[in-house]
Amino acid sequence: MKKQVAVLPGDGIGQEVLNGALDVLKAVEDQYGHEFEIVQGKIGGAAIDHHGTPLPRETLDLCKQSDAVLLGAVGGPKWEDNPVDLRPEKGLLGLRKELGLFANFRPVKTFESLQDASPMKPSVVKDVDFVIVRELTSGLYFGEPRERRGKNREIAVDTLQYEKKEIEKVVHKAFQLASERRKKLTSVDKANVLESSRMWREVVNEVATEYPTVEVEHLLVDAAAMKLVYQPKQFDVIVTENMFGDILSDEASMLTGSLGMLPSASLREDTFGVYEPVHGSAPDIAGRNLANPLGMIQSVAMMLRHSFGLHEEAEMIDQAINEVLKAGYRTGDLSGHEKIHPVVKTDEMSDFVVEHF
Amino acid sequence: MKKQVAVLPGDGIGQEVLNGALDVLKAVEDQYGHEFEIVQGKIGGAAIDHHGTPLPRETLDLCKQSDAVLLGAVGGPKWEDNPVDLRPEKGLLGLRKELGLFANFRPVKTFESLQDASPMKPSVVKDVDFVIVRELTSGLYFGEPRERRGKNREIAVDTLQYEKKEIEKVVHKAFQLASERRKKLTSVDKANVLESSRMWREVVNEVATEYPTVEVEHLLVDAAAMKLVYQPKQFDVIVTENMFGDILSDEASMLTGSLGMLPSASLREDTFGVYEPVHGSAPDIAGRNLANPLGMIQSVAMMLRHSFGLHEEAEMIDQAINEVLKAGYRTGDLSGHEKIHPVVKTDEMSDFVVEHF
Ligand SMILES: CC(C)[C@H](C(=O)O)[C@@H](O)C(=O)O
Ligand SMILES: CC(C)[C@H](C(=O)O)[C@@H](O)C(=O)O
Numbered sequence: 001m002k003k004q005v006a007v008l009p010g011d012g013i014g015q016e017v018l019n020g021a022l023d024v025l026k027a028v029e030d031q032y033g034h035e036f037e038i039v040q041g042k043i044g045g046a047a048i049d050h051h052g053t054p055l056p057r058e059t060l061d062l063c064k065q066s067d068a069v070l071l072g073a074v075g076g077p078k079w080e081d082n083p084v085d086l087r088p089e090k091g092l093l094g095l096r097k098e099l100g101l102f103a104n105f106r107p108v109k110t111f112e113s114l115q116d117a118s119p120m121k122p123s124v125v126k127d128v129d130f131v132i133v134r135e136l137t138s139g140l141y142f143g144e145p146r147e148r149r150g151k152n153r154e155i156a157v158d159t160l161q162y163e164k165k166e167i168e169k170v171v172h173k174a175f176q177l178a179s180e181r182r183k184k185l186t187s188v189d190k191a192n193v194l195e196s197s198r199m200w201r202e203v204v205n206e207v208a209t210e211y212p213t214v215e216v217e218h219l220l221v222d223a224a225a226m227k228l229v230y231q232p233k234q235f236d237v238i239v240t241e242n243m244f245g246d247i248l249s250d251e252a253s254m255l256t257g258s259l260g261m262l263p264s265a266s267l268r269e270d271t272f273g274v275y276e277p278v279h280g281s282a283p284d285i286a287g288r289n290l291a292n293p294l295g296m297i298q299s300v301a302m303m304l305r306h307s308f309g310l311h312e313e314a315e316m317i318d319q320a321i322n323e324v325l326k327a328g329y330r331t332g333d334l335s336g337h338e339k340i341h342p343v344v345k346t347d348e349m350s351d352f353v354v355e356h357f
Numbered sequence: 358m359k360k361q362v363a364v365l366p367g368d369g370i371g372q373e374v375l376n377g378a379l380d381v382l383k384a385v386e387d388q389y390g391h392e393f394e395i396v397q398g399k400i401g402g403a404a405i406d407h408h409g410t411p412l413p414r415e416t417l418d419l420c421k422q423s424d425a426v427l428l429g430a431v432g433g434p435k436w437e438d439n440p441v442d443l444r445p446e447k448g449l450l451g452l453r454k455e456l457g458l459f460a461n462f463r464p465v466k467t468f469e470s471l472q473d474a475s476p477m478k479p480s481v482v483k484d485v486d487f488v489i490v491r492e493l494t495s496g497l498y499f500g501e502p503r504e505r506r507g508k509n510r511e512i513a514v515d516t517l518q519y520e521k522k523e524i525e526k527v528v529h530k531a532f533q534l535a536s537e538r539r540k541k542l543t544s545v546d547k548a549n550v551l552e553s554s555r556m557w558r559e560v561v562n563e564v565a566t567e568y569p570t571v572e573v574e575h576l577l578v579d580a581a582a583m584k585l586v587y588q589p590k591q592f593d594v595i596v597t598e599n600m601f602g603d604i605l606s607d608e609a610s611m612l613t614g615s616l617g618m619l620p621s622a623s624l625r626e627d628t629f630g631v632y633e634p635v636h637g638s639a640p641d642i643a644g645r646n647l648a649n650p651l652g653m654i655q656s657v658a659m660m661l662r663h664s665f666g667l668h669e670e671a672e673m674i675d676q677a678i679n680e681v682l683k684a685g686y687r688t689g690d691l692s693g694h695e696k697i698h699p700v701v702k703t704d705e706m707s708d709f710v711v712e713h714f
Pocket of ligand 2: 192450603
C-alpha cells in the first residue's frame with residue numbers, strides 16, 4: 001500500500017513524540033512492504049514563527065492532498081499573549097474546521113499493567129473500554145457572535161449554536177461505532193438548561209430509530225462527569241457536543257493513569273483523518289526526551305485502522321505497547337502514585353515498541 | 358437568637374433529607390436556646406402540581422422575608438416532558454436569579470473514614486479540602502438569545518454572556534474566602550477558545566491586585582477536570598463560571614465517595630443564603646428512607662455559619678457527622694466499592710448525628 005502522510009509536529013513535545021511514532025510507522029512499512037510518504041508541515045506556534053500565521057495556506061493544502069495527517073501538539077507560553085488570531089490553538093481549530101473533521105474519537109482503554117499510575121482504585125478502572133465521540137466543528141468553539149460589547153467592552157459573548165444536520169452527522173458516526181462495539185450509546189447533554197441540548201436530545205432520539213440494535217441512554221453532563229470516575233465500565237460509546245467533549249475526555253484520560261497514553265482521531269465522512277495524541281505541547285518538559293510517546297504511537301495505530309484499513313498492522317502496534325507496559329517500562333508520567341518502575345526516555349519507549357514487533 | 362428559615366423540600370428525596378436536617382436543627386435550637394421559625398413552601402415539581410408553576414409568587418415572597426432558606430431538591434420523571442417553563446429546574450434557576458444568589462459555594466472535604474466509598478485511591482483523596490465557588494446567575498444558564506431558529510426550527514442557540522461586574526462580584530467572594538483559608542485561588546476558564554473566558558481572566562487578574570496575599574493560578578477547564586481527580590489536594594479555592602462549575606463540582610463530589618455527602622450555599626453580598634445538598638431529587642430511591650441526609654445536614658451547618666454566624670453550633674454538627682462516620686454508619690450510597698459497613702436508613706442517620714451532640 002502506498003499513502004501520503006502529512007506530519008505536523010507543532011510545538012513543545014510535538015516533535016519528540018512524533019519522532020518515535022514515525023520510527024514505529026517505518027517499522028510497519030518495512031515489515032509489511034507498505035510505502036508511507038512523509039511530508040512535513042508547520043502548524044501552531046512553529047507556523048506563527050515561520051509564516052506569521054498558525055495555519056499557513058501551504059500546510060492546509062498539504063493536508064488536503066494527503067491521505068491522513070499526524071499531528072503532534074500546539075501551544076506554549078511564547079505565544080500566550082498573542083491576539084486571538086495569532087495563537088497556536090487557532091491553527092488547530094482552523095484545521096479541524098477547514099478539513100470538516102466533525103467527529104473526534106477519543107478511545108479510553110485502561111491497561112491492567114498501568115493500574116499503579118491511575119489515581120483510581122484498580123476495581124474501578126479494570127477493563128474500562130469506551131470511546132468518547134466529540135463533535136468537533138461547531139458549538140461554543142465556533143458559534144457567532146463571539147465578541148466584546150459595550151462602551152467599555154464590559155460585556156463578553158460566546159455563542160453555543162448547533163444545526164440539526166451537524167448533530168445528525170456526528171450522532172450517526174457514534175451509532176455506527178456503537179453498533180460495531182457493545183451496542184450501547186450514551187448521549188451527554190444539559191437538556192434541563194440548554195436549548196441546544198434539547199435539540200441534541202431530539203436528534204439522538206430520531207437517529208436512534210435507524211439503529212434498533214443499539215441501546216440509547218441520555219445523561220446530563222454533570223451526572224456524566226460523576227459517572228466517568230465512579231462507574232466508567234458502564235460506558236461503551238459516549239457522544240457529546242464540542243465543549244462537553246473537551247472536558248469529559250480530559251477527565252476520562254485519568255482513568256488510564258496518564259493523559260500521555262491517549263490517542264485521538266478527527267474524522268469526517270470519508271477515510272481521511274487527523275490523528276493526534278490527546279495531550280498538549282507540555283512546554284515544561286519539551287526538548288528533554290521525557291514525554292510519553294504512546295498517545296502519539298496509538299494515534300498512528302488509529303490512522304492505520306481508520307484511514308488505511310490496515311487492521312493487522314494496527315493490532316501489531318497495540319500488542320507491542322501492551323507487551324512493553326507489561327514488561328514494566330514507564331515514562332515519567334506513568335511512574336504514578338506508587339513509583340516502582342524504571343523510568344525510560346521518550347525515544348527508548350518507542351524503540352521498545354518497535355523491538356516488540 | 359431568633360431567625361426565620363424558609364424550608365422548601367421540593368421533590369423526590371427532598372422531603373426525606375430535610376426531615377432529618379430539621380431534627381438536627383431542632384436539637385441545636387434546644388441545646389443553645391435559639392429559636393428557628395420554620396415556614397414551609399413549595400418549589401419545583403411539587404409547586405407545579407399545586408400551583409401550576411415551579412416557583413410560585415408566595416414561595417419567592419416567603420424566601421425574601423426569611424433569614425435563610427433550606428432547599429431539598431427538585432425534579433423527577435413526572436415533569437420531564439413538560440415545556441421548559443413548567444419544569445422543576447426552572448423553579449430552582451428562577452429562585453437563584455430572583456434572589457440574586459450569584460455565588461455558589463461547594464466545599465469538597467474528604468472524610469478519612471469514607472475512603473472505602475471513594476473510587477479513588479486513599480493516597481489521592483486523603484486530606485482533600487477545597488471549595489468550588491461557582492458563578493450562579495449568569496453565563497450559559499441565563500444568556501439571551503436562547504431559542505430555536507430557522508424555517509423548520511433546525512437551529513438551536515444558547516448564549517454564554519458575562520458582564521464584567523458579574524464576574525467581579527463572584528471573584529471578590531472567592532478571593533475573600535481564599536484569604537480566610539490557605540490563600541490559594543485557582544480560576545478555571547477556557548481562555549484559549551472563549552471570549553468570555555478571556556474577559557474572566559482579565560477580571561481575575563485585576564481583582565487579584567486587591568488581595569496581594571492570595572496566590573492566583575489560571576487553569577483551563579479541561580486541565581482542571583483532570584487535576585481534580587489526579588491532584589485534588591493542590592486546590593484550596595476554585596472559582597469558575599456557571600456551567601464549568603456545574604460540571605466540575607459534580608465530578609469533585611466523587612472524591613468524597615458520594616454526591617450525597619456534599620452541601621452547598623448560594624450566597625450574595627449580605628448574610629442571606631439558600632442552602633441545599635449538591636445531589637438531586639433521586640426519584641429512583643425517593644420515599645424509601647434510603648437517601649443520605651448528610652449533604653442536607655451539612656448544608657444546615659453552612660447556614661448556621663454563613664447566615665447566622667453560629668460557628669460553635671455549626672462545628673458541633675460537623676463534629677457529630679465525623680463521629681458517626683467513624684463509628685462505621687453508612688447509608689447505601691456510602692457502602693462503596695468494598696461493601697463492609699452496616700447500611701442505615703435516612704432517618705437513622707440523622708438520629709445518630711443528634712445522638713452524637
Ligand atoms: C488546544 C485546544 C483548543 C483544544 C480544544 O479545546 O479542543 C484541546 O484542548 C483539545 O482537546 O484538542
Ligand atoms: C438542576 C440543575 C438545573 C442544576 C444546575 O445545573 O445548576 C443542578 O445540576 C445543580 O448543580 O444545582
